[in-house]
Amino acid sequence: xxxxxxxERHDALYKLLTNLPGADFGVAPExxxxxxxxxxxxxxxxxxxRRAIAICERCPVLEACREKAVLHGELGIWGGTTETQxxxxxxxRRRIQRGQEAA
Ligand code: SF4
Numbered sequence: 154x155x156x157x158x159x160x161e162r163h164d165a166l167y168k169l170l171t172n173l174p175g176a177d178f179g180v181a182p183e184x185x186x187x188x189x190x191x192x193x194x195x196x197x198x199x200x201x202x203r204r205a206i207a208i209c210e211r212c213p214v215l216e217a218c219r220e221k222a223v224l225h226g227e228l229g230i231w232g233g234t235t236e237t238q239x240x241x242x243x244x245x246r247r248r249i250q251r252g253q254e255a256a
Contacts, residue, residue: 156190160189160190163184163189163192163193163229164189166218166221166227166231182212182213182214182218183208183209183211183212183213184205184208184209184212187205187208191204191205191208191230192205192229192230192231193228193229193230194229194230202230202235205229205230206230206233206234206235209230209231209232209233209234210233212232212233215232215233216232217232218231218232219231219232219233219234219239220232222234222239223239223242223243226239227239
């Protein structure tokens with residue numbers, strides 16, 4: 154994925170989120186004022202990932218953003234989580250669903 158593609162993906166996300174109705178939306182997400190590159194850190198760039206996550210933690214659309222990324226398997230930092238963290242969320246949900254189906 155090129156840097157331009159990454160930026161376009163991130164721009165599309167926050168445009169979508171800010172157009173959603175509801176009291177928690179209609180405001181710009183924190184990343185709208187930030188270099189999108191830090192939300193797609195190269196492997197090993199923990200410093201950039203931490204910076205991005207710190208920005209997400211102040212974002213008014215954090216939960217909706219994270220849920221979108223969990224559901225769609227996005228790359229990079231979304232909703233204050235890494236790809237690995239979101240995979241753990243998906244795995245936990247699969248375990249819960251299997252448990253409910255078995256009950
Ligand atoms: S939670 Fe993070 S990635 Fe998502 S819109 Fe907000 S600042 Fe951007």
